[in-house]
Amino acid sequence: MQLLIDYFQADPWVFVFACALLGLMIGSFINVVAYRLPLMMDREWRQQCRELLEIDAQPPSDTAPFNLSTPRSRCPKCGHPITALENIPLISYLLLRGRCSDCGVRIALRYPLVELTCGILGLVVAWHFGFGWQAAAALALSWTLVALTLIDFDHQLLPDDIVLPALWAGLLLSLLPLFADTRDAVIGAAAGYLSLWCLFQLFKLITGKEGMGYGDFKLFALFGAWLGWQYLFQIILISSLLGALVGVALILFRGRDRTIPIPFGPYLAVAGWISLLWGERLNQLYLTWAGLA
Numbered sequence: 001m002q003l004l005i006d007y008f009q010a011d012p013w014v015f016v017f018a019c020a021l022l023g024l025m026i027g028s029f030i031n032v033v034a035y036r037l038p039l040m041m042d043r044e045w046r047q048q049c050r051e052l053l054e055i056d057a058q059p060p061s062d063t064a065p066f067n068l069s070t071p072r073s074r075c076p077k078c079g080h081p082i083t084a085l086e087n088i089p090l091i092s093y094l095l096l097r098g099r100c101s102d103c104g105v106r107i108a109l110r111y112p113l114v115e116l117t118c119g120i121l122g123l124v125v126a127w128h129f130g131f132g133w134q135a136a137a138a139l140a141l142s143w144t145l146v147a148l149t150l151i152d153f154d155h156q157l158l159p160d161d162i163v164l165p166a167l168w169a170g171l172l173l174s175l176l177p178l179f180a181d182t183r184d185a186v187i188g189a190a191a192g193y194l195s196l197w198c199l200f201q202l203f204k205l206i207t208g209k210e211g212m213g214y215g216d217f218k219l220f221a222l223f224g225a226w227l228g229w230q231y232l233f234q235i236i237l238i239s240s241l242l243g244a245l246v247g248v249a250l251i252l253f254r255g256r257d258r259t260i261p262i263p264f265g266p267y268l269a270v271a272g273w274i275s276l277l278w279g280e281r282l283n284q285l286y287l288t289w290a291g292l293a
Helices: 002-010 012-052 091-095 110-129 133-155 160-173 182-207 214-227 229-254 265-290
Strands: none
Touching: 002 012, 012 110, 012 133, 012 160, 091 110, 110 133, 110 265, 133 160, 133 214, 133 265, 160 182, 160 214, 182 214, 182 229, 214 229, 214 265, 229 265
């Protein structure tokens, strides 16, 4: 292990390349998480409802083991089990020409794109931070945000099973500290949650509608815990601008119904990732522009 550490420190580009390869593999796993975790949660909720209603019988589909490792991934069309050689990130997709090896049905382009995205994120984070604990923590957070983004796009859900451990991890990392000291992290977590909660309550009072979900409050608190309260304003500003631009584009070019809610979590995730890497520089630019620096 020490030889590997010395090698990464001696040649930073080897570390960058290794993180990119690791990102490709993590991306393959994130595809599984994004698909299966919501289904696992749905099963758990249904089981809890049956217990509350004192219903003993379980549907046959709920009795088979179903988690992140069981059963094996299969083709949704023909049920062909995905072999190890067919599950190599990016390479398998290219060799299979984007189709199932058994029935020939087209494989969704989303899978290799997620793998490629995680690889690129690994490369950028490793290049930005260099070898060290900051890079390790930033990589973990970056890939976590990809999973949350996918799930929120698909189900308008930010699972506590992912968000809360990441939030606590940010608070614990502040003890070192890696990105923010403990005081700033605790204030950031509290301010992140309460600010969106208050906005939610005000919007509901005025319109009678819920403008966002509680998962958004927790995700914003997560960024406060990781980066400190000083970065919350830029995160909410960037995410709001991104959400507005994408929302207008969807309405104009795809005819999206304005009454259909748009998940806010993905825009928070993108804005938080930008602040993770370049937040200090953005704050300095803002202070300089405002004449406060």
